[in-house]
Amino acid sequence: MRGKTFFVLIAIAVAYILGARAGRERYEQLVDTVQSFWNAPDVKKARKKAKAQAAKARKRLS
Template sequence: MRYKVTFVVGLTIGYVLGTRAGRERYEQLKKSAREISKNPAVRNAAESAGQTGRQFAGKAFAAVSDKVGDAVPQALAGRVRALRDRAGGGGEDDWGTSNT
């Protein structure tokens, strides 16, 4: 119960402060976020993080499926294969690193 009350109080404070800041401040924050997201360094970092996450997920799936064998549901296996194909996993060697 204590956490619910804390959450509601935090939500209320955030709403009050947000409404006092007004639309102009919201537009400033939105413009800043848009400019940051267009920065090539930020885009490269996000792309790199996504690619690394996909690689780790693929390695983890392979390790888990080796240990549990046929206990991995086919729906999960198909979803992982689809994500791997969509990410362009064709350029990976046996170690899971790209050749580029």
């Protein structure tokens, strides 16, 4: 029984380590994708336009 328990614990540890590595790589990939989207020239232009429109709307409400 102890041998099976030990084997199961080792298998869980190995799976955790491999999963954590794969998870980190996927996380980094997602971060890179989001950053490249956020910093794209068209998106920057749209953010600037939205900010200006929000400022205009704020002035009208005041």
